[in-house]
Amino acid sequence: MLMFLRFAAQFAICAALLAIVGMAGLFAMTPPVESPPLVSSAGVPLDKEASAQLIDEIFQAVRDDDAAKVRQFLTDGHSPNVRSPRGDTLLIVAAYRDSGDVVAELLKTDGVDLDAQNRAGLTAVSGAAFKGHDETLKALISAGANVNSTSPTQQTAIMFAKMAGKTSTVKILEEAGARESSGSAPASPAAK
Template identity: 35%
Template structure:
């Protein structure tokens, strides 16, 4: 019986060593933990990543960073901690959206105001040519629109189909012409 238990433990040890030997799998698992913590707002887990020197601007397959995910999911304390630790609020996902755009879209106004205090260009555009001000106008986030304007956002800048923040705020929405 001892030989059998010893053999099972040896097999388990080898499988654990084999899993640990794959750096790509370890990296993927760490990223999963990191992004899951952002979605849940697990600041204790974030602090562990920060203390270990983990890259705070790591992006997933869609280009999302922990800051983008935390802003989108309304995790204000997580957003604050990431920014205090040096996360870049200007990073764009693969569609060009930023954490600020995600916060405005979801109606996370306090988080959006915190992100407005960063050094990002207020007229930063996504892949469709839209700005954070356009999101604020579209979703009637008037207070944020005023703050974006005070920060220098061009409320008359247009996207590819002619929408501007000021037009969107007044309810005028242009859509692409039918093909």
């Protein structure tokens, strides 16, 4: 029995490493998604250097859960769907980091793309699911985010939650109708 458990653990570790390597390969081959252009308060497009600085600042504000700074960024007319160099949107980073105040601010914003994917094909839902950020996940689901979005490797949010051992997150996703992969049966009888 002990030998079987050891083999199962080694198999699971190898499978996880293969998934990570596959995702890294896809990330390297996937071209970045263009970020919406940034403009000054006078309506003049920002140059590349100023745009890069503003993007760095706003993504740091998201990581710091600084909803006031994000609100000002949006009030200044900037897109909620601006992209980092990795292709992340503000919502993807906020969900992954469990920046609840920023998530709430973004969900109130017209035009926010709930299902945007980064270069690796991950969404705000999959980021929150992987990290087990249940309240953030519930907010995303309530706002209408897709719980069945698949990455280029056909991984779904519920698969990420299971891989990370987030049982409460798996339950939330099952109750929202999450599936193991596109087109397969619901993840549990409760999701039917």
